[in-house]
Amino acid sequence: MNIIDAAYHTVHDYPGGANALAPRLGIKSPAVLNSKVNPNTDTHHITLAEASKLMGITNDYRILHALNAEHGKVAIDLPQIPECRDTALTELVLNMGISGGDIQSVFKEMMLDGRITRGEAVDMSRVINKLHKILAELDAKVHACVEGKEKA
Incomplete structure (x- = not known):
């Protein structure tokens, strides 16, 4: 459309x-x-x-x-973050690679034979989309922490 x-x-x-x-x-x-x-x-x-x-x-x-x-782009909903917990923020950052998948490993595997198949591109898209969601959540949590501390 x-x-x-x-x-x-x-x-x-x-x-x-x-x-x-x-x-x-x-x-x-x-x-x-x-x-x-x-x-x-x-x-x-x-x-x-x-x-x-x-x-x-x-x-x-x-x-x-x-x-x-x-334009070949996507929009994602930003998560609603009601409060700031420093431990939750730290945990999110530390577990980002685990939760989002290892983009470097997927890329290395995809490039082993010097060509990219449709399936490999789909696999990479899944990892990228998962990382987008995690990064959006991280961004929202960081801003929620700043706003929470400014109100105090």
Whole structure:
């Protein structure tokens, strides 16, 4: 799905569609919102700010996923970290290699014969995606610790 179709479906699949969303987006007329997401209309376009607000209101991230897919990227949810425990943070860092898989070993194994098969690429993607999640969790925990200490 391309980003234009994703925007269209985000609006039209939402309960109440453009009628419900236009006022919440600060757009005066549902007809204008319909025009902004209509793939056949060249005169009106949804802005990046409107697309971001639309995703926030609807909790529908098809626009983001379509944009990522267009550029060969992915988006992941950041974990919710309610509190900071220094031991948990330290444990996460120390166990990162174990939990995330050994990317160097996977890479070395993949390159042994001088070519990369589809299966090897998929294996590497799994390790990378697992590391993305672990690094996102680490990032959130570090920021939670800073925010927690600033409040104290």
